[in-house]
Amino acid sequence: MNDLNTTDTIQQYIKTTALTVEKEMLAMIPETWSIPSPLREAMKYSLLAGGKRLRPILVLAAAEALGGKTEAAMPVACAVEMVHTYSLIHDDLPAMDDDDYRRGKPTNHKVFGEAMAILAGDGLLTHAFYVLVQAFRRFGVPAEQALAMVEDLSVLAGPKGMVGGQAADMIGEQGITDLSQLEYIHTHKTGDMIVFSLKAGARSAGAGEQQLKALEKFGYNIGLAFQIQDDILDLTGDEQKLGKPVKSDEKQQKVTYPYLVGLEASQAKVTQLTDEGKAAVLQAGFARPERLLQLADYLMERDH
Amino acid sequence: MNDLNTTDTIQQYIKTTALTVEKEMLAMIPETWSIPSPLREAMKYSLLAGGKRLRPILVLAAAEALGGKTEAAMPVACAVEMVHTYSLIHDDLPAMDDDDYRRGKPTNHKVFGEAMAILAGDGLLTHAFYVLVQAFRRFGVPAEQALAMVEDLSVLAGPKGMVGGQAADMIGEQGITDLSQLEYIHTHKTGDMIVFSLKAGARSAGAGEQQLKALEKFGYNIGLAFQIQDDILDLTGDEQKLGKPVKSDEKQQKVTYPYLVGLEASQAKVTQLTDEGKAAVLQAGFARPERLLQLADYLMERDH
Numbered sequence: 125m126n127d128l129n130t131t132d133t134i135q136q137y138i139k140t141t142a143l144t145v146e147k148e149m150l151a152m153i154p155e156t157w158s159i160p161s162p163l164r165e166a167m168k169y170s171l172l173a174g175g176k177r178l179r180p181i182l183v184l185a186a187a188e189a190l191g192g193k194t195e196a197a198m199p200v201a202c203a204v205e206m207v208h209t210y211s212l213i214h215d216d217l218p219a220m221d222d223d224d225y226r227r228g229k230p231t232n233h234k235v236f237g238e239a240m241a242i243l244a245g246d247g248l249l250t251h252a253f254y255v256l257v258q259a260f261r262r263f264g265v266p267a268e269q270a271l272a273m274v275e276d277l278s279v280l281a282g283p284k285g286m287v288g289g290q291a292a293d294m295i296g297e298q299g300i301t302d303l304s305q306l307e308y309i310h311t312h313k314t315g316d317m318i319v320f321s322l323k324a325g326a327r328s329a330g331a332g333e334q335q336l337k338a339l340e341k342f343g344y345n346i347g348l349a350f351q352i353q354d355d356i357l358d359l360t361g362d363e364q365k366l367g368k369p370v371k372s373d374e375k376q377q378k379v380t381y382p383y384l385v386g387l388e389a390s391q392a393k394v395t396q397l398t399d400e401g402k403a404a405v406l407q408a409g410f411a412r413p414e415r416l417l418q419l420a421d422y423l424m425e426r427d428h
Numbered sequence: 429m430n431d432l433n434t435t436d437t438i439q440q441y442i443k444t445t446a447l448t449v450e451k452e453m454l455a456m457i458p459e460t461w462s463i464p465s466p467l468r469e470a471m472k473y474s475l476l477a478g479g480k481r482l483r484p485i486l487v488l489a490a491a492e493a494l495g496g497k498t499e500a501a502m503p504v505a506c507a508v509e510m511v512h513t514y515s516l517i518h519d520d521l522p523a524m525d526d527d528d529y530r531r532g533k534p535t536n537h538k539v540f541g542e543a544m545a546i547l548a549g550d551g552l553l554t555h556a557f558y559v560l561v562q563a564f565r566r567f568g569v570p571a572e573q574a575l576a577m578v579e580d581l582s583v584l585a586g587p588k589g590m591v592g593g594q595a596a597d598m599i600g601e602q603g604i605t606d607l608s609q610l611e612y613i614h615t616h617k618t619g620d621m622i623v624f625s626l627k628a629g630a631r632s633a634g635a636g637e638q639q640l641k642a643l644e645k646f647g648y649n650i651g652l653a654f655q656i657q658d659d660i661l662d663l664t665g666d667e668q669k670l671g672k673p674v675k676s677d678e679k680q681q682k683v684t685y686p687y688l689v690g691l692e693a694s695q696a697k698v699t700q701l702t703d704e705g706k707a708a709v710l711q712a713g714f715a716r717p718e719r720l721l722q723l724a725d726y727l728m729e730r731d732h
Contacts, residue, residue, distance in 0.1 A: 219542030238523030254582035267571035278558035283551035
C-alpha cells in the first residue's frame with residue numbers, strides 16, 4: 125500500500141483513509157478462521173456499518189506528522205476502530221442505551237441477538253490487542269513501543285478510561301449536576317480513545333515523550349471540542365445535514381455543555397480548545413503536522 | 429513475597445496460592461483510582477467471589493517448573509484470573525446463561541444491574557492486558573516475551589479462542605450432535621485459557637519453543653480431562669461434596685461426553701489424557717515439574 129496522497133483535500137483524505145481502513149479491517153477477520161459463523165458475521169456487520177472513521181484517521185495523521193509509514197500505522201488504526209466498534213455494540217444493548225438503530229441500520233443485537241452482540245463486542249476488543257501486536261510482528265515497530273501501545277490502550281479503553289466514562293454516563297443519567305461531572309464523562313468516554321489514537325499512531329513512527337505529550341494535549345482538546353460541537357449542532361444544526369432530529373438533547377432533558385454555560389460560551393470554548401490544541405502540535409515541531417491541523421479545523425467547522 | 433513453599437502438599441499449595449492471588453488482584457484495582465464507585469465495586473465483587481483459582485495456580489506452577497520467580501509470574505496469574513472472571517460475568521448475563529447464582533452468591537448483574545455487569549466485564553478484560561504488561565514494566569520480563577503473552581492472550585481469549593467457544597456453546601444449545609462439536613466447545617471455552625495460563629507462566633520464566641509446545645500439549649489434555657471429569661461427577665458425584673445437585677446435565681438434556689461415549693469410556697479418556705499430558709511435561713525436561721504433575725493428578729482424582 126502506498127502512503128496516502130499528500131495533495132488531497134482533507135475531505136478526500138478522510139474518504140480515502142476510511143475506505144482503506146475498512147478493507148484492512150476485513151482482512152484481519154479472515155474467512156479461513158474456524159469460528160462459529162454467527163460470531164464472524166456479527167463482528168463484520170458492525171465493523172462495516174459505516175461511520176466517520178475519525179479515530180483511525182487520527183492514527184494515520186499522527187504517524188504522518190512524524191514522517192512515519194502508513195503501513196506500520198495501519199494495524200494500529202484497525203485496532204482502534206475495533207475497540208470503538210465494540211464500545212458501540214455494547215453501548216447499544218438493551219441494558220445500556222437500548223438503541224434499535226445506528227446510522228440508519230439495525231443495531232447488532234437487533235440482527236444477531238443479545239448474546240451474540242455481547243460476544244461480538246468481547247471478540248472485537250480482544251482481537252484489537254492481537255492486531256496491535258502485528259505492528260511489531262509484521263511492520264518493524266520496536267517491541268517496547270508496541271508494548272507501550274498495549275499499555276496505553278488498556279488504560280485509555282479500560283476502567284480508568286473509556287469504560288469508566290461509559291459507567292459514569294450510565295450513572296449520570298440519573299442527574300448530572302455540574303460541568304466537572306460532564307467533563308469527566310466526555311474526557312473518558314470520548315477523549316481517551318482519541319488520545320490513544322494519536323499517541324499510538326505516533327508511537328508507530330517512533331515518537332518521543334515530548335511529541336506524545338503534545339499529542340495528548342491536542343487530543344483531549346479536540347476531543348472535548350468535538351463533544352461540545354455535537355451538543356451545539358443538536359441545538360442549531362440542520363436536520364437534513366445531521367441525518368437525525370435536532371433538539372433531541374432538550375427533549376431527553378440531557379445535561380449538555382450549552383445547557384450548563386449557554387450557546388455563546390460553548391462556541392467560544394470550541395474555538396479556544398481547538399486553537400490551544402493546534403498550538404501544542406505546532407510547538408512540538410513535527411515534520412508534517414498539516415493533516416492534524418486540518419483535522420482539528422475540520423472537526424470544529426463541521427455542520428454534521 | 430517469597431516463593432511458595434515447595435514442601436507444601438498440593439492442597440496447601442492451592443490454598444496458599446489462591447489467597448496470594450486474591451490479595452494481589454485487589455492491589456491491582458487500587459482505591460486511589462478516580463473511577464465511578466459502582467464500576468469498582470462490581471469488578472471487585474466478582475474478583476473476590478471465590479473459585480478454585482485453577483488458572484493462576486497453573487501460571488505459577490508453570491513458572492516454577494522452569495525455576496522462575498513467583499514475582500514475575502504474579503501479574504500474569506492476576507491477568508488470567510481477571511479474564512476468567514470477566515468471562516463468567518458475561519456468561520451469567522440474562523441474554524447468555526441467565527444465572528442468578530454462582531458459587532452460592534448472587535451473580536454480578538443481580539447485584540449491580542446488567543449495564544454495570546457488562547461494563548465490569550469489559551473493564552476486567554481490558555485491565556488484564558495492563559496487568560500483563562506489568563510483568564515487563566516491574567519484573568524484568570523481556571519486552572518480546574511480554575508482547576508474546578499479549579498476543580497469546582488475544583488469540584486464546586479472543587474470537588478464535590474462548591469467545592469462539594462460548595459462541596459455539598450458545599449456538600450448540602440448540603443441539604450438539606457429535607463429539608467433534610463438543611470437543612470444539614471444550615477446547616476453546618476452557619482449554620485455550622488453561623493453555624494460555626501455562627504458556628504465559630512459562631514465558632515469564634524465559635521459556636523456549638520446545639517447553640511451550642510441551643505445555644500446550646499438557647494444557648489441552650488436562651483441560652479436556654477436567655471437562656470430562658466435570659461431566660462424570662455430575663453423573664456419579666456426591667451432592668454434598670459437589671455443593672450442587674447431581675444429574676443436572678441429564679435433566680437439562682445437555683449433551684456430554686458420558687452421554688456420547690458412555691461412563692466407562694469417559695473415565696478411561698480422563699486417565700489417558702492426564703497420562704499423556706504428564707508424559708509431555710516429563711519429556712520436556714523441566715527443572716521442577718513436580719507441581720504441574722501433582723496438579724494433573726489432583727484434577728483427575730478430585731471428587732468435587
